[in-house]
Amino acid sequence: MSLPACPAMPLQHAQLCIGLTGGIGCGKSTVARLFESQGAGIIDTDALARQLTQPDGQAISLIRAAFGADYLTDTGALDRARMRKLIFSDADARHKLENILHPQILALVKSRLQTITRAPYVILMVPLLLENPGFMQLVQRVLLVDCTERNQIERVRQRSQLDETEIRAIIAQQAAPEIRIARADDIIQNDGTRDELENQVAAMHNCYLRLGHKNTI
């Protein structure tokens, strides 16, 4: 898929904000946890989306109005499995859901950015960062976590119920790795051991500490 032209922007808020992105199963959540253990502030947009779509979540009334109560569970949360099936085969439905969730997620991210004051920099984790100018405007650098398609498929298969065909179909819907690589400022290649990954994060952390320091001068 093609991506909108949206270069990373200069600072709009106090701290250095790094956008963390990558394809399904490449290691975004693992990398975010490693940055967190180094002391970075973390904003996880997947977690914010889950918060918005839990029972009584802020997005539920709009989802009910747009898709009907059939897309909610008995407890009133978003029925993720059902919605995933729908948006996978129906681009209009996917856009409709994104138009509900993205503005709400963006508003939550902006308010979180104001409250993270003690961390030397912030890692903003957005799976579809490069596809979304609204999120790109909040980051000064893009950090891509990448791995081979074979590792991607193996890791997602071990973690979920999805089979190889389903995983390949999801990968095909996401931006191609070469497009992501061309847009990234920094890349973590996650094809080695967990120790190697930890070392790469530690090296990147030192680099961001220096950049974050410059931003505060």
Ligand SMILES: Nc1ncnc2c1ncn2[C@@H]1O[C@H](COP(=O)(O)OP(=O)(O)OP(=O)(O)O)[C@@H](O)[C@H]1O
């Ligand atoms: N270097 C590694 N070696 C072995 N397993 C790894 C490595 N990095 C990540 N994993 C495992 O691969 C799986 C996918 O990693 P993770 O959940 O961090 O990816 P993700 O990009 O957040 O995925 P998603 O797009 O589904 O949110 C996890 O089970 C994780 O523990």
Ligand SMILES: [Mg+2]
């Ligand atoms: Mg994840």
